[in-house]
Amino acid sequence: MDRMDYFYQDKKNPYRNTVGDLLKFIRNIGEHINENKNKDMKERIGEPSRYFQETFPDLVIYVYKKLKDTEYRKHFPQTQPSLSVPEAAVPVDLQS
Structure with a gap:
């Protein structure tokens, strides 16, 4: 946790003791666990999803x-109507 907070130190936005920040932390661990610099963390916690569950x-x-x-x-x-995919044109020689 300290290493993750260190990353946000420059932005003055450390993790807080909230569910939202816990979810952000879990997401960030999942995104960065396979980086070489986090190899020791991966060895300690194993698969992040299982660890956090x-x-x-x-x-x-x-x-x-x-x-x-x-x-x-x-x-x-919804600010715009949903976009729909136009139907494909059927070639003239395939029309019956």
Whole structure:
């Protein structure tokens, strides 16, 4: 955790003790675990998804309960009509 915080030190944005920052931390570990500089961490924790499931067993259910009633359209309004894929033109010689 200290090494991950060191990365954000210049931005003055260290991890805080929140679920959101825990999720950000887990995501960042998953993205960077296979880099050579994190080889020792990978040896200690193994597969990140398994490690975090064992370390925070209630996290998935907690996040699910928080998000299940979220009104996504309120937070992510659709500003444009959805784009549709145009139908492919059928060559004249194949039309019956």
